[in-house]
Structures are given as C-alpha cells and as structure tokens.
Amino acid sequence: MANQKLGEALRLLGIDHAAVRVYLALLDLSPAPMSAIAASSGLDGAELTEAYGELVDAGLASAAGADGDVVAPVPPTAGLEILARHRTAEVEDSRLTVDGAFESFRRQRLAAYNDNLVEVVTGDAIGPRMRQAWASARDQIRQLESPPYFPLPGAMDDAMATLARGVTQRVVYSRDSLEHPGRLKEAIEPAIKAGEQARVLASVPVKLVIIDEAYALVSLSIKEADVHNTMLVVQPCGLLSALVALFEQSWQSALPFHGSTTRPGGLPPADRRLLWLLASGAGDDVIAREMGISRRTLFRRLQILMARLGAANRFQMALQAQRCGWL
Structure with a gap:
C-alpha cells in the first residue's frame, strides 16, 4: 500500500510509470548496480536507461560510484520543489x-x-x-x-x-x-x-x-x-x-x-545565456540553434558547467547557479 501511494504521488508530479518502478527499486536496494535495479524493476535496455535518466533529470537519483554503474536515490527536496512548481504552473x-x-x-x-x-x-x-x-x-x-x-x-x-x-x-x-x-x-x-x-x-x-x-x-x-x-x-x-x-x-x-546579460562573477556571457535558456524550459535543439552551436558542443558545455558547480544533473546545476548569482 505504501509503494502504491508513493507511486501515485510521483505520477502526480509528472514521473511516468516506468520511472516510478525504477525509483521504488532504488529505495529497496540502493546503493546497487544497474543490473540489480533492472531485475527488481522488470525493465532493461533502452527502457531502463530512459526511466533512470528521467529520475536523474528530476534530481531524484544519481550515480553512487565512480564508474556510474552503482546508483542510488538522492535527497529529493530540491528536485521535488522544482517538479511541484512545474506541476502547479x-x-x-x-x-x-x-x-x-x-x-x-x-x-x-x-x-x-x-x-x-x-x-x-x-x-x-x-x-x-x-x-x-x-x-x-x-x-x-x-x-x-x-x-x-x-x-x-x-x-x-x-x-x-x-x-x-x-x-x-x-x-x-x-x-x-x-x-x-x-x-x-x-x-x-x-x-x-x-x-x-x-x-x-x-x-x-x-x-x-x-x-x-x-x-x-x-x-x-x-x-x-x-x-x-x-x-x-x-x-x-x-x-x-x-x-x-x-x-x-x-x-x-x-x-x-532575463535573457542574455553582462558577465557576472567570471561567468562568460554565452554560458549565462545557456543557463537562462535552460531555466526557461527550452529544449536542447532550441538552445543549440539559438546559440549557434551543435548539440555535441552544447552537451560538452553543460558538462563543464556541472563540473564547475559540483552538480550531478541539470536540476542541481540550476540550483547551484542561482546560489552563485549566475541566474
């Protein structure tokens, strides 16, 4: 009953059924390798990757080891706040x-x-x-x-x-x-x-x-x-x-x-614009087009920004960027 109630709560926040199954498996087994999560959730291959990726993007899961195969849930406060705000809107x-x-x-x-x-x-x-x-x-x-x-x-x-x-x-x-x-x-x-x-x-x-x-x-x-x-x-x-x-x-x-503005705290204007486009909800293709770069370059810039901010995913990066005065 508790798992059913949790699943319903996550779905109300926009987490789909497959991602809910992965999250329940994470709560039961983590830290655990992806193979164990796959067996517990009944998902594998692209379906498992997509479901786990949704949890990462929502700030609910992250790698627990250096190789990325061992995964675990993360404290949900920041991710749930953003999900709830989007859902409310x-x-x-x-x-x-x-x-x-x-x-x-x-x-x-x-x-x-x-x-x-x-x-x-x-x-x-x-x-x-x-x-x-x-x-x-x-x-x-x-x-x-x-x-x-x-x-x-x-x-x-x-x-x-x-x-x-x-x-x-x-x-x-x-x-x-x-x-x-x-x-x-x-x-x-x-x-x-x-x-x-x-x-x-x-x-x-x-x-x-x-x-x-x-x-x-x-x-x-x-x-x-x-x-x-x-x-x-x-x-x-x-x-x-x-x-x-x-x-x-x-x-x-x-x-x-706020659109593109001047350079704050050592952040290049192009990276600040990238962050604002992300915060506005624009998709990767739109951001790449507006900035005149390829998707591959966009992903590389995102990885560099996440490393600078010590963030494991985009939601954490947005929160850290706000704390640094970059947003």
Whole structure:
C-alpha cells in the first residue's frame, strides 16, 4: 500500500510509470548496480536507461560510484520543489484556460452583442489599432505572448519607444515564444535589455495585451486560424477585470527570464545565456540553434558547467547557479 501511494504521488508530479518502478527499486536496494535495479524493476535496455535518466533529470537519483554503474536515490527536496512548481504552473494554466469564458462568449453571444464594451477588430484594422494602443499607454502594459504572430511592421519600434518613455512593460512568454525561430534574439532579448520585465510559462491560455487599466486587446484563440485576423477590444467592465486577474495569476506562476546579460562573477556571457535558456524550459535543439552551436558542443558545455558547480544533473546545476548569482 505504501509503494502504491508513493507511486501515485510521483505520477502526480509528472514521473511516468516506468520511472516510478525504477525509483521504488532504488529505495529497496540502493546503493546497487544497474543490473540489480533492472531485475527488481522488470525493465532493461533502452527502457531502463530512459526511466533512470528521467529520475536523474528530476534530481531524484544519481550515480553512487565512480564508474556510474552503482546508483542510488538522492535527497529529493530540491528536485521535488522544482517538479511541484512545474506541476502547479501546469494545473494553474489548465484552470485559467477552463475559466476563459470569453471564448464561449465570443461564439454564442458576440454576434448579438451591441454594447460598446466589446469591439471586434478584423483584418487590416488590427495593425493600426495595436500601434494606437502602444502609443496611448501611460503607466504600464501587461502582456501574455505566444505564437502565431500577426505581421506588424514597426511593432518592435513601438515597443522600444514605449519603454524609452518610462512605461512599465511586463510580459509572460510561452515556451513556444522562445522557440519560435529568431524571436528570442530579434525581439525578446532586445526588449529585456531595454527594461522589459519578462517571465516564462510552459504555455499561456490566450494572447493578451492590457493597456493601463483602460482596455485590453484579446486574440480570440491561440490555436484557431482566425487569430491572424480577429481580436477583441475590451473596455472597462467585468470581463476586463477578469483579464487583469488572469494576467496577474499567470505572472505569479511564471519563471523569471532575463535573457542574455553582462558577465557576472567570471561567468562568460554565452554560458549565462545557456543557463537562462535552460531555466526557461527550452529544449536542447532550441538552445543549440539559438546559440549557434551543435548539440555535441552544447552537451560538452553543460558538462563543464556541472563540473564547475559540483552538480550531478541539470536540476542541481540550476540550483547551484542561482546560489552563485549566475541566474
């Protein structure tokens, strides 16, 4: 019964069934060679390697000997904290998505809604309306950002000009934003360098821009094709208050992201950027592409950083990097 309860707890944190079996075997036998873990868990070959690798990446297991064949569980506090935070963010994203009543509102009632509280803007009118919004901001702009992107000539110039005149900009990016070709280098990092405050979530429920407390611009859906040519302009009302709350909850759940910055404590800027990309949740292929290096070079750099920090896996490396002021 205890093993069943532990397995359910691990699966709620995102550990899959095979990795749970390996972890239970580690608790029963460790320190022990991989052959013993394989026999106890009923896994072998690539399946065992993948399951054990998942535990290592989660900060729950590590080699106990110099040759790497003898393995053991490690104190789970740091790994569980990160797993729990990711899981909490995912659950919060799902709740906010379910609560997105504006989508149902749009489908069922918008055609008959004649009040001026919600305006529908389509096609070529979107670009000028968005530029007008940026120009009208006086205090702050809050934004949930994700692909696909509407082609807006001069949008980057508008954002930089708004920052230059002292308007606070807080943006929650989806992971897809960081992975979108060229977006990180050409738009996100320059804005952060100019003063934008940025955070990252695995996904955002809607594309949203809130101008001061005055109104919001809402794309109807991230996944639907009409995101390219339709948006709502929401004036002060209960729906605007809900959108503000949606942004603030997303901001609290998101991980800080600072982009590439200057060299701290002897750490080369390229390595600092690598650490920030890892912390944002970007995959290995995306990191290698954004840094202009091969996967093999990326893995070698990671090994060097882990050695410098005395870390056995990526989670430990992130924690040690934060303690050193590298993140």
